[in-house]
Amino acid sequence: MQKVTLAIDIMGGDRGPHIFFSAIKRVLLDFKNLHIIVCASQQASDELMQFLPDILKSKVSTRVSAQIVDMEMRPALALRKMTQSSMRQALDLIKQGDAHGCVSCGNTGALMAMAHYVLKTLPGISRPALVSSLPTMTHNKVLLLDLGASINCDAENLLQYAVMGSVLKQSCEAIKAPKVALLNVGEEDIKGNSDIQHADALLKNAEGLNYIGYVEGDDIFAGQVDVVVTDGFTGNIALKASEGIAKLLMHEIKSTTQQNVMTLLFGKLMLPFLKKIYQRMNPDQYNGASLIGLRGIVIKSHGNATADACYYAIKKAIAEIEISVPDRIKTKIEKELLEQ
């Protein structure tokens, strides 16, 4: 197994840097060839080192950061002023060849702007995309992109997203010809705006892409398609609306079982089932959205992620490093898009 060096920006999340401590310990115990460079304030670095058992200390080095990117800071401002921030340091480490990839739970907009500026996009890719894996009805997972890296996007961008999503699914899950679909308001050819219809035509003509046409919002979770492509505005809202209704359902189950002693008792009996269901749907294990299309691996962990969720985000970064996702996307883009 190759040696993997991962930069982690542990500052800037909603729960503070400590949420990463146990995740880092756990992942270091799991992956013997892993070295982590932690980008953090002096205090957080010291506390992390105190927290880690002696046996793991040599597997972690630190970069002390003079700045932290605030969750509310505008991306353009962060890009200009936050050159000494933990986020920027983590990206610079990749750029300089000192790390294979990075994880950050900070300000998404700032991370995307900085990553784009520092790492640059791959040849043939105009914009990076944020992509995540979601559960479906058939126990296959589905990749949804873009989740908000770009708000406005045209047909060419959607085609690039489709190719990138297909490569990611192919490489990470060994699916030979991932089924790719375009998110639309209907499955008929006449539906959608001109950008979508144009993208549909481009995707139909793209060689080496298993494009199956349009799907609607509910099809994301039906398990019949491997990659669902949409613009960042729609993708972000589809994802969050789904999170919202899932929370609502869980809340309903909880409040229904708390109505009286009888229902409370039944509720206790239900617990093992709910736990099983929760484990499969557990948002923690889906934490870590990949920012793909860049010359480096960047994983965005949810700002409000738990320690468990941070662990999954780090694992995702390691998995992408091990299979060299950017190289694979580069090869595919060169073959399918740039040679035509």
Add this chain to the structure above:
Amino acid sequence: MQKVTLAIDIMGGDRGPHIFFSAIKRVLLDFKNLHIIVCASQQASDELMQFLPDILKSKVSTRVSAQIVDMEMRPALALRKMTQSSMRQALDLIKQGDAHGCVSCGNTGALMAMAHYVLKTLPGISRPALVSSLPTMTHNKVLLLDLGASINCDAENLLQYAVMGSVLKQSCEAIKAPKVALLNVGEEDIKGNSDIQHADALLKNAEGLNYIGYVEGDDIFAGQVDVVVTDGFTGNIALKASEGIAKLLMHEIKSTTQQNVMTLLFGKLMLPFLKKIYQRMNPDQYNGASLIGLRGIVIKSHGNATADACYYAIKKAIAEIEISVPDRIKTKIEKELLEQ
């Protein structure tokens, strides 16, 4: 109570016209002052009349339709060629003053195009919007619009949707100053595209509107806001993605309880809870999206609606007729948008 005359296009749904029979019977028993004009083929009309008990027959009249709008037909073609269809007849009945409103489960695009053409929009409204009521965490319902009446829309359209949604919520649920929000990819001022930012400025300046700013996808179901405004593309996908994940969760619960005899037994014990939860979340009772902004009341029932769901769609039409929704929207638009 005033006499209410409702036109119903019972053709064109996925399940055929019979799905409406028991819904019509039930609603006629509920509402003594209701008269229904059924627009249908000769055969469906005859079968409905045979189905109804004698006591209700006088409360139903029929218009025999020579055409049915196909689910796949392009809206423009339906508008041009389907002038003798059950859908068109139902709309014409409103236009001629013979019905107070209509319900149809047919081709959504065709219904919107025809309704727009036949009934016209209210003064100050450029486009109708499709709006539906959804469950939330706090047992308040939330109105989401537009759900797909228009694919592209600008800031002015979003402002009109906001005013219409606010009036609908105010009139149907007696909420004095409904909280209105704009759907976006973040709550900060800097988020979203230029149309959304422009709409935000317009909404902030609109008098008589309780605008609270941006909300994200998951906030739709949080119950802290009464009306969520978005363009038809995003609204449609947010709604359907939510339906998709809700279906997935229900499916998980079912399959988890069917793993072995023990889980099956527990599953039986769980049934009363699941039923309770299902009743509250039951998509049937949310059936019937209102096409608002027109000079008439048009309710779109889901193409795949059950008999129960058809009943709820008819009830929604009656409720809107009883409080004269178009008149209320007209008054508000004149006061808030046209006088400025």
